[in-house]
Amino acid sequence: MRTPTTRHPAIARAGAFLACALLAAPALRAQSDVDRLITAAVQDTAAYHRLGELVDTFGSRPSGSDRLERAIDWIVAEMKKDGLENVHTEPVMVPHWERGAESATLIEPRRAPLAMLGLGRSVGTPPSGITAPVLVVRDFADLRAHASEARGKIVLYDYPFRHDLPPFEAYEDAVRYRVLGADSAASVGAVAALVRSVASFSIRNPHTGSMAYGSAAKRIPAAALSVEDAEMLHRMQDRGQRIVVNLTMGARTLPDAPSRNVIAELRGSEKPDEVVVLGGHIDSWDVGQGAMDDGGGSVAAWEVLRLMKQLGIRPKRTVRVVLWTNEESGLAGGRAYRDAHRSELPKHVLALESDNGVFAPRGIRVTGPDSVVAWMRRLVAPLARIGADSVFRGDPEADVSPIVALGVPGAALEIDGSRYFWYHHSEGDTLDKLDPYEMARCVATMGAVALGAAND
Amino acid sequence: MRTPTTRHPAIARAGAFLACALLAAPALRAQSDVDRLITAAVQDTAAYHRLGELVDTFGSRPSGSDRLERAIDWIVAEMKKDGLENVHTEPVMVPHWERGAESATLIEPRRAPLAMLGLGRSVGTPPSGITAPVLVVRDFADLRAHASEARGKIVLYDYPFRHDLPPFEAYEDAVRYRVLGADSAASVGAVAALVRSVASFSIRNPHTGSMAYGSAAKRIPAAALSVEDAEMLHRMQDRGQRIVVNLTMGARTLPDAPSRNVIAELRGSEKPDEVVVLGGHIDSWDVGQGAMDDGGGSVAAWEVLRLMKQLGIRPKRTVRVVLWTNEESGLAGGRAYRDAHRSELPKHVLALESDNGVFAPRGIRVTGPDSVVAWMRRLVAPLARIGADSVFRGDPEADVSPIVALGVPGAALEIDGSRYFWYHHSEGDTLDKLDPYEMARCVATMGAVALGAAND
Structure with a gap:
């Protein structure tokens, strides 16, 4: 499922470099924005501290819980303070299981x-x-x-x-x-x-x-x-x-409860109706803090948009953060996004999710035809300097799978997963299991790919 | 506290080899027994399986608990089945704290x-x-x-x-x-x-x-x-x-409760009144299984005696296993042993304890004058083939400290402690944290040193 498309990263890098040199010449300004975004991201631990505030303040965020909905309220308010655009929520009815x-x-x-x-x-x-x-x-x-x-x-x-x-x-x-x-x-x-x-x-x-x-x-x-x-x-x-x-x-299952997907954007300057989606899921299991799974992915995606705004980077296509609800116990958020945006999906150029923990990033895993793999090789090339420029083939993460099934190219952040299943879905999924600078490199990786795709 | 006495194990080994060649020639038969004991120990995972039976059957063994006393009863019965000599318990009043x-x-x-x-x-x-x-x-x-x-x-x-x-x-x-x-x-x-x-x-x-x-x-x-x-x-x-x-x-502290140190021996053939003590503590905290701290050390010491018996090895001096009670919350067992055996202590040639987990052994830590360090270098030399022949200086383990304070040379099993404090005194101190073959090498190390000291 996650076969690297090359066994020799050095060869892949050389190829990507050539591809860039030959194909990306007209995109020099945009490329420069990608580099600025990478540089800003890897030097900034704001994402980690914001994640700490999220998970310490609200704790775990199971579907149907008041904590999840209050966390969503807080995120929406913070996103507005960040100056993001079109910040809103979209309603989702979610399963409500209580331990x-x-x-x-x-x-x-x-x-x-x-x-x-x-x-x-x-x-x-x-x-x-x-x-x-x-x-x-x-x-x-x-x-x-x-x-x-x-x-x-x-x-x-x-x-x-x-x-x-x-x-x-x-x-x-x-x-x-x-x-x-x-x-x-x-x-x-x-x-x-x-x-x-x-x-x-x-x-x-x-x-x-x-x-x-x-x-x-x-x-x-x-x-x-x-x-x-x-x-x-x-x-x-x-x-x-x-x-x-x-x-x-x-344990008991209560009637479905109202929840919400969270959406925020930076609108595209040239093709605002074409969309790059990036995100994570904001719900978690009811143990630990849901910091790794998937507060980290959610905040990293959000941080991409915040940094772009802070740096004055305006993408050509719209970059949209989606924080899905109810990944863990139903995938209702992913399906609701698909249903609410069905007419828009043909103009979704990429859907990128982080849901394996924001550990040291290795690159991107893609779902789609060879042309998408080749495109992704170009998008990750600027990440060579942080060692996150490998491209893998494999299944998408769960939340984007409903739209990938309808043809949207899917991408996932690929990380060092060696300790993920030490903590996953347990009391051990807490902030301290993540590293501020590894998370920052995840922000850089997601940002470079999302902005690259938006400007390509 | 745990300074290696040499920074170059290869040099130490060479020195030990020379010392052996020059000094130990008359002890060829005994040396051969040490080698037989090492060979048998490293091929045998009986200690690990006996430890599993102990900790699964009785669980944790806090001072004052019925579980501790029933575990002691079982150990005494098993030691007798093993054919060990002078198997008995010695009374100790221990603090009784309940969570x-x-x-x-x-x-x-x-x-x-x-x-x-x-x-x-x-x-x-x-x-x-x-x-x-x-x-x-x-x-x-x-x-x-x-x-x-x-x-x-x-x-x-x-x-x-x-x-x-x-x-x-x-x-x-x-x-x-x-x-x-x-x-x-x-x-x-x-x-x-x-x-x-x-x-x-x-x-x-x-x-x-x-x-x-x-x-x-x-x-x-x-x-x-x-x-x-x-x-x-x-x-x-x-x-x-x-x-x-x-x-x-x-939490409350109840009146002191009766417990026992466990003793078993193989009597010496030439100097039965001279004694090598080896052991661990049989009590634990009231969480986890007390497998690492210190069921493992206790069973490893016991296994040394069982293997010697099985191999028909009769030491020149008496080799005595002591499983102390109440190390964790009072050290009453260590003090009671000192008091009950005070007149015998001048004839204790060595007191060796394992209480840092039976992880991969590195060698022996000794307390005493330079002559004791030099002696220990000779005793560990046969352990070069399992990489456990380093000698360190440092404090003794707690249970032997009362007799070391009265002049008995003290020795402790020195292990790879890199994960000890992941589990120590927590629910994570369970059998699975130990490895059967690492534990077997601990048996070999304790056995080689104890038998070597008994025959030297």
Whole structure:
């Protein structure tokens, strides 16, 4: 999914340089604006401090929460203070799932609390919880092999994160158990499902995320255990011990709630109806601060526009920041943007999102035909001096996927993801996991590509 | 404190080899036993699996708890099954502090739970807790500079872990705030003390540990916040925000409780009244599994004796494993051993402890005159093949310090401590943080030194 389009960055750079020299001569002033934007961005830690203010003031921002809506109000007010244009929100109805009080307690072979987080969209349990023996399985095949033992039990999937894959591929591989595990367990008679947290490292921090019910007749509660607890229960089973757990979850799904996508622009000087979109999602899970996922991407995109305004840079096409709501538990924001702007989409020249954390940027991942890849090579060329000029092919981020599906070229910020799944969807997703100067380089990367695309 | 006695391990190895060749010729059979022990130890992950059984079965083992005493019963029974000699326990009265229910809640500028752990020996709060404004200080000097603002407040020490020092020195530097912070805060009128966890990395896991009351008239409750929460409160103060926290702690100190040191031996064939002690402490804090601190050191020492027995190795002097109780909150086990064996101490030739985690071993740290250092160089020489033959000078571990103070040569297992303070005294101290083959090399290192000292 994320194959680099060249194995030799030096060759790519040389090619990009030639392409620039041959093709971009008329765009010298614009190129100079891109360079000014990069230079200003990498020297400025304002984005990091603004992100700190956002996440410290409002905390995590789950869909349906008052905190999310107050954060949106604050962002809109700040964007107006920044002098951005056409600052407004667009209404979105979003799913509203609430965690409630929850716990998992080992009852046998000894009584002890387990580190857990209920999964988004899961149903709850009765008030006294579900107490049942545990069947630990490694994967779906192992569940099928032990299907006759699953009835009346809590099934725990202890599927490890594969360290032989790149982190985001290993996530896609393991997240199947989080998303689909409850349904498969219910289909063989289990009364609840537990899943080892989808995490590449753990200090006993469980990781939540969304799950889905499918074809199984019964909807059973589902929760993540910390890696440590999943491994412990597995060891106990390997020792032949009987394991009993009480799972108590107050989770419930309320009626859909009103939320909003946030939009701000700098209007294009020559082709204002042609649009470059860049953004992130402003909602988060309800644990930690949602700083990495995806306050950072949201504020970095916003910072691009603020810096352009501050530097007096006026793009030829309109540069539009979109902060989508409800990425985590429904993608309602991404779909609402598509629906509200459907007639405009043919004039969307690029949709760029950051949603893998604003860690050290490596370049851009693109979705589209070879011509888009070649175009992106030109756009990233000025980023060689900060080492963020690689171009990768791969899927777009979730929020832009509805418009990419309708033909808009998609791009994503590609970063050093080696620690992303240490913190993702857990209490560990806090401001301190990011670095001010890495985030600044992300601003530079998004800015250079967005402005380059707007002026190209 | 932990200065290597040479900067060039290759030179040290060459010297050790010469020393061996010149001095150890009569000990060829014994040397061969040391080599057999090393070879057997590094190929055997039994210690890791026994540690897993210990920590999974009993969990954490705080002083005064039933879990600690049941773990001791199990160890004694297992040691007898192993065929060890003189397996017995020795009574120790230990402090009995209980955490109770506890929480820290941010009230202003927004309501949110804070990740906290009360500190060992702290008094509790009234049932509804203490609600007060927070004064964040960097260190004791900062507290003195703002002493007039501290009255009636909760003082938070946000003193960072120094990454410019070796980890165990950085710990000694920062732990002053955990141990003494409450007393200093009380002396300027604070109503409670919070301390940034003493940790070199955090995924929002608070770290507990013992504190002490000193000269201040009033004993105020004390707790650790996670690094993330301490930094957030500090940022809020820097933004000029008023911070209010509710701290609720059910902590209480009960009457001293009976516990036991565990002892097992292989009696010496030639000088049975001369003793080499090796061990770790079997108690832990009440969070995580106490796998690293210090289940690992305890089981590694025990494994040395089990392997010697299995291999039919009979030492010339007695090799005695001691698993001390109550290292964490009083050192009663270490003092009780000293008192019970006082008359024997002149015949203790070495006391070796592992209490920094059974991570990749580097060698041995010694306390004593130059002659002891030179002797240790000879003892570690056979460990060159596993890279654990460095000799360092420094303080002994806590449990052996009472007998080292009376002249017994002290030695400690020196390991790669780069991640120790990620997990120490937190929920993250679990089996999975250790590696079976690193632990096996620790067994080899302790075994080679203990047997070498017994046969020398």
